[in-house]
Amino acid sequence: MMDWSALTLSLQLAVMTTLLLLPLAVMLARPLAWVNFPGKGLIDALVTLPLLLPPTVLGFYLLGVFAPQGALGQAWLTLTGRSLVFSFDGLLLASLLVNIPFAVQPVQRAFEAIPREAREAAWCCGLSSWQTLWRVELPLAWPGLASAMVLTFVHTLGEFGVVLMVGGNLDGATRTLSIAIYDRVQAFDDSAAARMSLLLVLIAFVAVGSLHFLTRKVGRRGN
Amino acid sequence: METDVTGGALEVELRQQTPIPLDCAFDCAPGELVALVGPSGSGKTTVLRCIAGLHRAQQGAIRCNGATWFDGQLSLPPQQRRVGFVFQNYSLLPHLSALDNVMLALGDVPPAERAATARNWLARVHLQGLDDRRPAQLSGGQQQRIALARALARAAGGGVLLMDEPFSAVDQVTRRKLREELARLRQELSIPIVLVTHDLDEARQLADRMVVLHRGQALQTGTPEDVLLRPVSPAVARLVGLSNLFAGTVGMDSGKPCLEWAGRRLAIAVPPGDTAAHDSCHHAPGSVVNWVIPPEGVLLHRPDRPSAGDAENPVTGTIIEALRMGSFTQLTLSIPGEPQPLVFQASSHTIMRNDLGPGRAASVTLLAGRIHLMPGD
Numbered sequence: 001m002m003d004w005s006a007l008t009l010s011l012q013l014a015v016m017t018t019l020l021l022l023p024l025a026v027m028l029a030r031p032l033a034w035v036n037f038p039g040k041g042l043i044d045a046l047v048t049l050p051l052l053l054p055p056t057v058l059g060f061y062l063l064g065v066f067a068p069q070g071a072l073g074q075a076w077l078t079l080t081g082r083s084l085v086f087s088f089d090g091l092l093l094a095s096l097l098v099n100i101p102f103a104v105q106p107v108q109r110a111f112e113a114i115p116r117e118a119r120e121a122a123w124c125c126g127l128s129s130w131q132t133l134w135r136v137e138l139p140l141a142w143p144g145l146a147s148a149m150v151l152t153f154v155h156t157l158g159e160f161g162v163v164l165m166v167g168g169n170l171d172g173a174t175r176t177l178s179i180a181i182y183d184r185v186q187a188f189d190d191s192a193a194a195r196m197s198l199l200l201v202l203i204a205f206v207a208v209g210s211l212h213f214l215t216r217k218v219g220r221r222g223n
Numbered sequence: 224m225e226t227d228v229t230g231g232a233l234e235v236e237l238r239q240q241t242p243i244p245l246d247c248a249f250d251c252a253p254g255e256l257v258a259l260v261g262p263s264g265s266g267k268t269t270v271l272r273c274i275a276g277l278h279r280a281q282q283g284a285i286r287c288n289g290a291t292w293f294d295g296q297l298s299l300p301p302q303q304r305r306v307g308f309v310f311q312n313y314s315l316l317p318h319l320s321a322l323d324n325v326m327l328a329l330g331d332v333p334p335a336e337r338a339a340t341a342r343n344w345l346a347r348v349h350l351q352g353l354d355d356r357r358p359a360q361l362s363g364g365q366q367q368r369i370a371l372a373r374a375l376a377r378a379a380g381g382g383v384l385l386m387d388e389p390f391s392a393v394d395q396v397t398r399r400k401l402r403e404e405l406a407r408l409r410q411e412l413s414i415p416i417v418l419v420t421h422d423l424d425e426a427r428q429l430a431d432r433m434v435v436l437h438r439g440q441a442l443q444t445g446t447p448e449d450v451l452l453r454p455v456s457p458a459v460a461r462l463v464g465l466s467n468l469f470a471g472t473v474g475m476d477s478g479k480p481c482l483e484w485a486g487r488r489l490a491i492a493v494p495p496g497d498t499a500a501h502d503s504c505h506h507a508p509g510s511v512v513n514w515v516i517p518p519e520g521v522l523l524h525r526p527d528r529p530s531a532g533d534a535e536n537p538v539t540g541t542i543i544e545a546l547r548m549g550s551f552t553q554l555t556l557s558i559p560g561e562p563q564p565l566v567f568q569a570s571s572h573t574i575m576r577n578d579l580g581p582g583r584a585a586s587v588t589l590l591a592g593r594i595h596l597m598p599g600d
Contacts, residue, residue: 117314120277123301124308125328125377135327139318 002195005172006180013088013176014156017095018103018149024096025103025148026138032104033111051101058098059165066090066166084166091167091174098162102151110144111137143215150211154204231288233383233415237273239281239439245269247441248283249434251383251415258418258430258447261462266439267419271385274417275308276301287415288381305382307374309389313366315358321345321369322354328377344372347411348404364397371405375412384416390425402428423463427451435459452593457513457600466566467516470599475508482514482594485560489536492591511599520593521567523554524586526577536589540565545580547571556585 031037032044050058066073066084073084084090114137122132138145160178167174169183177196184193236248243266251257259267272278274285276292276299285293292299307328315324325341332340345351348368358366367389378384389405390398406429409416420426426433427447435443435450442462443455454460460468471484482489524533540556543564552574556565567587569579579585 115314117310117312118316120275120301121308121310121314121316121373122327123277124275124306125373126302126330127327128302136316140316 002192002199003175003177003180003184006175006177006196007199009088009172009175010157010177013091013095014153016092017099017156018152020092021096021099021103021152022145022149025100025107026145028100029104029108029111030137033108047104048101050098055098055159055161056165059094059162062090062094062097062162062166066093086166086168086170086174088167088173091163091176094162094166095156095159098159099152099155102155103148106144106148106151107141108144110141113144114140146211146214150207154207157200157203231381233274233288233417234284234286235270235274236285237270237280237283239283241281243269243439245273245280245283245439247434247436247439249432249441249444251417251432253415254409254413255431256409256416256418256429258420258426258433259436260420260423260426260433261436263421264438265436267421267436268387269439270436271308271387271417271419274304274383275306275385276304287383305378305380307376307378307382307384309367309370309374309384309386311388312392313358313363313370315366315369315373317358320355320357321350321361321365324358324369325373325376328373341372341376344376345369347375347408348372362397363393364401367393367397367401368404371408375408378414382414384412384414386416386418388419388421391420391422405429423451435462437462452517453595454515454597456597460513460515460597465515466518467521467563468513469515469561469563470511470513473508473510473512473596480508482512482596484514485558487538487560489589489594490591491594491596512596513599514594514596516589516594518553518567520590521565522588522590523567523569523573524588525573526586533586533588536591536594537586538565538589539584539586542579542581542583542585545574547574554579554585556587 028047032040032047063085064070068074068077068083068085076082076084076089080089082089084093118136118140119132122136127135157176158178159176160182163174163176164179164182167176169175169179175183177200181193181196181200184190184196231253233251235250237245239245243264245266247266247270249257259270261267269278273280273283273293279298280293282295283293284291284295287304291297292304316327319327322338322341322345325344326337329337329340342354345354345368348371350365350368350372353361353365358369361369371389374384374386390401393401402425409429418426418429430447432444433447433450434441437458443450443459445453450459451463451465454463454465457468469484471482471489474481474483474488476488476490480491482491522532524530524537538558540558542554543557544553544555546553546555550571551568552571553566553568554574556567558565565587574580
């Protein structure tokens, strides 16, 4: 049978990760796309790092930092009274970190593609930096933002290694759909695993399909 | 609804060593069009970007309509300067319609009036009925009209209009039309206009004054006629592509200054009231000078029918090239004792009738009044 609480948790995690990460990605990607500053190469490398590390390795390190004895875990505990390990808070934080490359890179490419003159024209028209961001940069970078959102969303739904390391497998608290699938397979409940796997495939398919639809609509608008 | 386009003068003075050297100063009165000309890399665009606030020079001052935009320390951002900027590649925002692109520049017009004001500007550049089109659905000429309307909408009321090679990306027919349009539109504008161009024809047709830039330095500022007929130095003459640039010495001939050149003595004259040309006579006898004569100042003698005017500065040489260009033929004449050839034009009809071609000798008159002397380099 379908693990509905795992599905709800997965969707909740994916939506929150996407919504929280997008503004962060814009803030990080803009200077990376346009400004040359010392240490830019290092930041570029750090942004890509989560993509290159094995998820279990990343999860292992995060577990160390998130643990009540760890620097971050301790601070979070004193601040909120909640634990970062085996909790939704920790899962969300881990998910945000893991998805940085998926969110930042498409946004960075999109900002790089905006011609300098487009922004300069906006400034000369009297638009402040903030107005230029909303009325010029974000609309022009929209295809990149859309693919960042879809990639982050789908990737969060499917993340397994980091989630298992940091969150464990607590029903209703940290058991996401991909962990529930693993759980069902372990219990020889192949039909439930198959149903949930199919659901993940469908969600991913719809997400990628809507990305095509969104960006094509923008493309048509531009022609 | 007519929008009043008036403003005060623009004063520019810029100095810097890096990233490219700048050393120039000029002003532009309301209603005046100043063209910045020079080869690529001469700093024309950088000067324009400094005025717009898109580049900050190390030293200098920029004032417009009584307000200080830049004084070496203070530098207002582009948003706080009233600058209508027409970029080389239009720089319309591709996601906005023609009307929205113009409305973008109308941030300080009450929202209810923006659409009407923007339509008015589009009408003034003769672009109507295309309000909802996006840039990609419009031709290059149409896009440049929108860019011009947007820049005017911003510059109106105390600003400046800056144009960076505005017609270079469109085809020749469109370019000619847009130039005419700008010349017409100019009569209604009383704001300073600064045009960057490498096209001297464009500068001559549109500009009240030209600033010749070379490596960031303003070598000469003057009317197109001044610059093209009376360059202050051989460097300017070369930069504006003048043919017939020679070296000579100032001499005296029966108490009057003359020009000694390639073993000849040429009479030089000062047309009455022409003070700029008068300066050329201040060169003391014996000083080495450069001199130019425009092709129009060289008259071909007709071997079949000598005339009285032939006595003025006659020069004989050998034709090395006769290039037919429609009804006129451009002749290149090799003069004994002068390494540089003399270039001038004559009617193709005359050339044919007298069977003039490469290898044939030809005599010409160098009109004394068209000879312009400069300090030698």
